[in-house]
Amino acid sequence: MGTNDRSDQSRRQFMEFLLASPLFSYVVVPGLASGQRLGASGIDGPLADNFEITSAAQALNVFDLEEVARRNLPPAHYAYLATGVEADATLRANREGFAKYQIRPRRMVDTSRIDARVELFGTTWPTPIVLAPVSSLCAFHPEGEVAAAKAAGARNHLQVLSTLSTKSVEDVIAARGAPVWFQLYPTTDWAITRALVKRAEAAGCPVVAVTVDAPTASGRESLVRGKRIDSRDCTACHSAGPRYDFRRRPMFDRIDTSKLVTPLAADLTWDFVRRLQDITSMKVILKGIVTAEEAALALQHRVDGLIVSNHGGRGEESGRSTIESLPEVIEAVGGKMPVLVDSGFRRGTDIFKALALGANAVCVGRPYAWGLAAFGQAGVDRSLEILRAELETTMRSMGTPTVKSITHAFVQRA
Ligand SMILES: Cc1cc2nc3c(=O)[nH]c(=O)nc-3n(C[C@H](O)[C@H](O)[C@H](O)COP(=O)(O)O)c2cc1C
Incomplete structure (x- = not known):
């Protein structure tokens, strides 16, 4: 095994560790400032973090479904769904806009x-x-x-x-x-x-x-980042390119x-x-x-x-x-x-x-x-x-x- 192979393997192992860990939600969720968490308190309720669901009926709001989607999907597919463009400013603005109307x-x-x-x-x-x-x-x-x-x-x-x-x-x-x-x-x-x-x-x-x-x-940077951390072979569904x-x-x-x-x-x-x-x-x-x-x-x-x-x-x-x-x-x-x-x-x-x-x-x-x-x-x-x-x-x-x-x-x- 060459040095490059070894470093590829350890990078993959590190990514797998990252994806399996709760940290994942803090690092790759696009459109959110670092440290922020989807479904977090403030917008979605003070106890939002304490609710993990195992059936559709348990979802209290649509963010509960997002949380399960995020866990279920491969990173590239979740990133495709979640991405905005560039700094994801418009993605955030869409949500923030509602607070401007009472x-x-x-x-x-x-x-x-x-x-x-x-x-x-x-x-x-x-x-x-x-x-x-x-x-x-x-x-x-x-x-x-x-x-x-x-x-x-x-x-x-x-x-x-x-x-x-x-x-x-x-x-x-x-x-x-x-x-x-x-x-x-x-x-x-x-x-x-x-x-x-x-x-x-x-x-x-x-x-x-x-x-x-x-x-x-458009420049979907969060999508690109999601793809980069997805180690699967995707050629069966996606053509090369x-x-x-x-x-x-x-x-x-x-x-x-x-x-x-x-x-x-x-x-x-x-x-x-x-x-x-x-x-x-x-x-x-x-x-x-x-x-x-x-x-x-x-x-x-x-x-x-x-x-x-x-x-x-x-x-x-x-x-x-x-x-x-x-x-x-x-x-x-x-x-x-x-x-x-x-x-x-x-x-x-x-x-x-x-x-x-x-x-x-x-x-x-x-x-x-x-x-x-x-x-x-x-x-x-x-x-x-x-x-x-x-x-x-x-x-x-x-x-x-x-x-x-x-x-x-x-x-x-x-
Ligand atoms: C994964 C994904 C794929 C989309 N594909 C299309 C599409 O094929 N054609 C289109 O006009 N809009 C597409 N849109 C935009 C949606 O029609 C719609 O404008 C947008 O999702 C609404 O915002 P929301 O996801 O915040 O509800 C897509 C949106 C997402 C999230």
Whole structure:
């Protein structure tokens, strides 16, 4: 054994020791200042550290599911889920943004019956909580998007499926028992884009959400760090090379992708939206709008809806939360199209604040992926159950029996 082999072995042993030790939670959890711990007291309760769960039902909040996900997943997969970009400032800002809004409760209102129904494009949902498109769910559980779809279907939540899903849109719709919305990465090749759109439409998707906040691969440093400490041989699932190979994803089956190097598109302009509207009968909405200027342009271009999103802090490092971006978008849109919002929503109170600021619905990404990684379908189900129960409790305690009654008067800037 040469000196290099020996030092490689001892480095690996050290990493294994680190991963097995409680210290792990202090060193590799991305997006948190050193010494801070996910699920720690302060934000999530003074006794959060004293609660280790062994079943989905035991989770008190979605952070409990994250803790199990973190333990279950290989470091590279957990880092993929957790990462923001660069210093993870936007990731943190998304959470911190909620503290900048306070809720003004009203009393003496009959809230014995809570009605959290919302309507989006003519369909009524029992809850405004939507499953955001999260790629590669099979990296978190073998049943991936199908498990998420079954859980979403059982509780009748709207689900948006990623272009980079690891189960096909047909399988997901079959598992869901109803159509899902389709998220589209624009790609640089119109023939491929067209084929993706036509397939989603044929499968029954009523809405296509074009992701406009990912013109390029972002600098996901926490992901890179997670990969570095993962000693497994990953070639069976990932092709050799620095990036995952999206061409293996089910949505690209039977599409010639030989000339395509990335599903992202740095040359995306409003012209793309017009072309897309011309070839599809699906509603076209944009995911990733965060300013009034873009919202006004979206109206001009006859876009059907918006998702205010910064990709869960994984797109640009703006340092700006989506809860703070939401008001200007709502004002620019003036009620002329539905506005959804995501990024950092973890509590019923977070969702309540967005509804009070004018959002029609709220998407969550990591919370249901944590549930999936922790306990499969049962974990997704529990994460949705928790968020729904928290929202309903908030509605009850704030004196707002319906979503419509959650007006701007219920929030103030701190
Ligand atoms: C692991 C992971 C994969 C994602 N994949 C996609 C994707 O394929 N397409 C997309 O538009 N957004 C994607 N997103 C962003 C989500 O749709 C959503 O904007 C974000 O997760 C919301 O923030 P949250 O995770 O803090 O709830 C992904 C997010 C995560 C965490």
